[in-house]
Amino acid sequence: MNQGMFQGDEGLVTSSMGFQGHEPTSWGLSGNGYHGLFRAMNGLSAMAPPLMLDANGEGESGCNLFTVAQSNGAIGPAPLQKMKTSLWSLGEEEGLGCRRAASEDHLGASAIKMKKVKVRRKVREPRFCFKTMSDIDVLDDGYKWRKYGQKVVKNTQHPRSYYRCTQDNCRVKKRVERLAEDPRMVITTYEGRHVHSPSHDTENSPTSSHINFFG
DNA sequence: CGAATTTGACCTGCGC
DNA sequence: GCGCAGGTCAAATTCG
Numbered sequence: 001m002n003q004g005m006f007q008g009d010e011g012l013v014t015s016s017m018g019f020q021g022h023e024p025t026s027w028g029l030s031g032n033g034y035h036g037l038f039r040a041m042n043g044l045s046a047m048a049p050p051l052m053l054d055a056n057g058e059g060e061s062g063c064n065l066f067t068v069a070q071s072n073g074a075i076g077p078a079p080l081q082k083m084k085t086s087l088w089s090l091g092e093e094e095g096l097g098c099r100r101a102a103s104e105d106h107l108g109a110s111a112i113k114m115k116k117v118k119v120r121r122k123v124r125e126p127r128f129c130f131k132t133m134s135d136i137d138v139l140d141d142g143y144k145w146r147k148y149g150q151k152v153v154k155n156t157q158h159p160r161s162y163y164r165c166t167q168d169n170c171r172v173k174k175r176v177e178r179l180a181e182d183p184r185m186v187i188t189t190y191e192g193r194h195v196h197s198p199s200h201d202t203e204n205s206p207t208s209s210h211i212n213f214f215g
Numbered sequence: 216c217g218a219a220t221t222t223g224a225c226c227t228g229c230g231c
Numbered sequence: 232g233c234g235c236a237g238g239t240c241a242a243a244t245t246c247g
Binding site: 148149153154160175 | 236237238239
């Protein structure tokens with residue numbers, strides 16, 4: 001598959017994924033070495049950087065990680081019969097659906113381009129993406145998103161959607177697109193860190209799995 | 216009626 | 232330098 005990723009052992013997640021509205025702690029898993037995935041999925045809701053992909057000492061900051069999980073749970077508002085999710089962190093130049101890493105620079109700079117300030121952001125926002133076999137495009141990850149654009153990218157018949165966190169002064173963005181080779185697969189790419197907690201992550205998180213990592 | 220989405224235009228960077 | 236491709240803006244439209 002993608003270069004720069006290593007394919008991890010496969011395992012099964014028999015509960016819902018780390019999206020809101022579901023039991024975040026009732027992870028079921030076969031196989032071992034997947035604690036990192038759990039942390040990652042929880043971190044997902046909290047918009048954790050890739051370095052959160054460590055729990056058992058596996059996975060390090062900036063590492064490339066690829067693992068596969070499967071869920072029978074219902075995700076988001078629409079019940080899914082079956083969901084298959086792959087999660088990986090993105091290295092510096094890594095990106096699925098990203099034609100070139102430089103576009104990320106462009107992405108970062110675009111936020112201020114309207115001010116005619118030609119300062120290229122040196123600091124890349126942490127970003128990672130995961131692949132989900134799902135009928136719905138936008139999974140409920142606990143945050144509120146506003147769509148601000150849609151674009152048909154080359155060599156794909158499905159448009160890519162651009163979302164921004166609706167929270168004030170939270171500049172997290174995500175892109176959602178379907179895999180060209182397999183339209184059943186939804187690729188969600190998160191960029192940035194939330195500066196707040198998930199919008200409806202209050203009662204169903206007894207272990208406070210959605211940690212705010214941003215202090 | 217306000218919020219969210221849609222969609223075409225525009226901007227920027229990269230490759231040729 | 233030009234064209235292409237991706238990302239964003241913002242006015243128009245739709246939705247709740």
